Amino acid sequence: MSRKDSVFLKIFLISLAIIVISPIVHMIWMSFGAEGDFSFQAYYRVFLTEPGYLVKFWRSLLLSTLIALGQTLLSCITAFAFKNYKMRGTKVILCIMVLFMILPIQVTLLPNYLLLNYLNLLNTWWTLLLPNIFAPFGAVWLTFILMTIPKEYIEAASLDGAGVVTVLCRIVVPMIKAPLVTLFLISFVDSWNMVEQPITFLQEARSYPLSVFLVIMNEQNVTTQSVCGMLCLIPVTLLFFYYHEEFVDGIADAFALH
């Protein structure tokens, strides 16, 4: 690459970075007061006097963690079953799961609502946990990841007397650690940002997670909205910094499949 090309590339990348970071910088700026009045009033309100915002934060964090952990665990077990046990209809089931994966979330809202209403689970946390934990994306993705692992590893472990759980926990999971972490991150971010499902399945506004609360908050209260937006950034940012190398490895593994 010539020097001129590298200069243009740097300018292009810096411009792209500015475009991506500028909304966050604007949000930080607005959190200290709109229209030039610099004050910590919004921070005082959110962090010290009105506990509703922080309580919603902890609720959202717990909900997202449960969903991410549940989806990762179930997807791992499902993918291992698809890999290890060949029976009639396995490929059909996998194709159906891929089809459901492609469907947009808005299409499944009504059937889920009717089913959850029939089960008397509406207006509880189960309405958010169950559909997201049993989402097909993780199982399908991990199935394709596990197809790259040679069966000889599993057979060798079985010959040494390892049971199914031991093979899964001691052999398979360490080999797919990066994709598992990536799946956890993706499902955490997805559930942290979900808006349509809480609005549809939860009837009381006080049960809404922080992501929905930000949307329905009074638009005149821009400074408080900005502080709550920064609050929303904290868990996702920390998770990314902690797992960014595994995340990159996991995405690279996914592209290596192709």
Place this chain on the structure above:
Amino acid sequence: MRIMTKINVWKAGSAIFLMLFVCTLVSLEISEQLLVEVNVTQGREINDLEFALPMSSLQGDGKTVYCIEKQKGVFRDEYVVKEENVSVIRVELEDIIIIGDSFYTNDGVRPFVICATSYPINKGDIVEVSSRKIGTEAEEKEYLEEQIRSQKKILLVGIPIAVICLFLLYKVWTCCVKVHEKQWKFVVKVIGYFFLFVVIFLVYGSFLDLPREILVHV
């Protein structure tokens, strides 16, 4: 390098979440302290068309009273102040007003009317229904002073906290003395001790019943 980065992120994340947890507890405590105490009454029925309310419940314009409405709060139900128009027919005695049948909720039930408050309130404020009888402004001031005097028992808790703070000050002084260390390590240590100071003062301050004027005007 990966492990060092993970350790640093773990430390930063733990500090942030600990701070948020402390802020949650403190904000729950402060929101309780900011609640204005009110006395409420449903009035006394005189006949099918008239019933009586205390004179103190009528607002300055002579046409409105403040009522409380129950709504679901963060952890439990809370009471919000709302304004209701009333039509005063006559006044009997010095502290009773008689109002007509225009004053009912949609369910046909008489609402709870605020007849005394420990602090001026406005429409939309969240209040606490108190069982103690709220007196005049002078009586309320004396009550508040009595509450503050009773905090002296909690001040005893300040002694071990003062010892911890002195220890942290000593550590900060030691950090300042060791100037031969790398500058960024020194800055990180001082920030860490400052963070501990803030946490300790926040937790200790939340146990004190601070006057409403201080909490509102910070």
